[in-house]
Amino acid sequence: MTRLSDEHTEDLIRESLEHLAARAPDGTEVRDALAQRSRSRPTMALALVAAAVAIIALGVPLGLRAYTTVTPASPRNADWTVLPYKPGWLPDGFKELTRSAKPYPAPQTRTWSNGEVGQLQLTTTPLDDRRGPWTIAPAPNQIIVHGRVGMVAEVYGNGTMLTWSPDDTYLLSLTLIGVKDPRDVGLRIADEMVRDDRARVSGELRFGRLPADLELSGVNLFMTVGGGATELEATRTGQPTAAAVVTASLRAERPDSGDATPVPLKVRGADGFSLPRRTGRLGAQDETVAVQVEGGRWLTVSGKRDQATLLDIANGVQLIPGDYSWFGKPPE
């Protein structure tokens, strides 16, 4: 055993740490996540579910005795655009704002707002039959929903999240933000949660042609100042929970040009434009093609593919009747 000198040790530490720093990832994925969150739409579902899973799993390293195991019963073949649960009761004034769905085993999300600071988010995640039983540990913040063990925890500093499995098939996470007495309110909502299986996520877009390595991975419906908006996502085949590679949207607002100058481009036979990868209001934004369609709304396709691929996708997208009738209404 030998020893380095003090000076050499410190030099070597600095050099080693600088070497590690050079391996840091670029910020693309973080910027994308922040941009998605800023749009205030239900793509935070994945983060919420990750939090729920972490909370449940945390019972083990914290030394808490395992209490209940939930054996997954896979809804692998279920229609993922159908929403399986809805609240039977919500506090007065809460109306539905967004819906989103992704294929198994990714989550589906619905959000409600009271028009002020109060927001409720229900995330329904199919339990993955490849993962094995979930372990839900007892904790000081344990809850019981219809005799089944769940957990309640603080999230994001100002929110409360309840997590439980009502049926061995789905994991439900209910997040309450800006709600008075969130634990009590959340417990009542959880107690009165009912099967839905009628509500759907029916958007106005359908992918036509997609590159062979991509597949539809999600649909998000939300309302903007200009009216209903649909967003479709495509990820690499077999990776429904990964970040979208390509996104197609239909909404009233023209896409943000950021620091780039639009370049005229024929899209779907009309005068549209393209935008290179750029820095916009929400940070780095991917290459984009866009065109105004009938009714004046903008069809936009963007993603980490070249312009020719994005243009081909935009030309192949089908416009179909969607359903925003649920928007601004309490649960039926």
Place this chain on the structure above:
Amino acid sequence: MPATFDEFVADRLDGLLRYATVLTDDPYLAQDIVQEVLLRAQQRWPKIDSPPTYVRRMVTNEYLSWRRRLAVRRVTPSSPEVLDLVSPPVSDHAIEYDERDAMLDRLAKLPRKQRAAIVLRYYENYSDEEIGAVLRCATSTVRSQISRALATLRETGPSPSVQPTGARK
């Protein structure tokens, strides 16, 4: 100081990712931590007095707590392969860098608080008082942590088959 959250991210994200990578020795975990911290900071942005200090402290605290969760979160621990997957290896000259790789190996084995103190001292060039503020401990504790870490890092005894980062090239 950046006025808005977006400006802060534009200015500081790369530096935060580097700091978190040095701290965690794991680029994937670093990215997860920075993302989680920024998402939380975004929620309470108007209430944060000194964003650079606040966010860096959050990253450090997350590292100290996330390390306990590694086993259950199935986060891939750092290894030369992990590092090389994230970015291609730099042009190492294996012999010249044997010492550095041995040091990386020893750094990876430090208890997390000692490692955090070392990173803050030698990567961030913080004073003992500043390190104590980040780690929420007394200056004497900081000195003790660094002293013990340095004692470990000075030892150059036989190292079990250190694999140089960049070995995949």
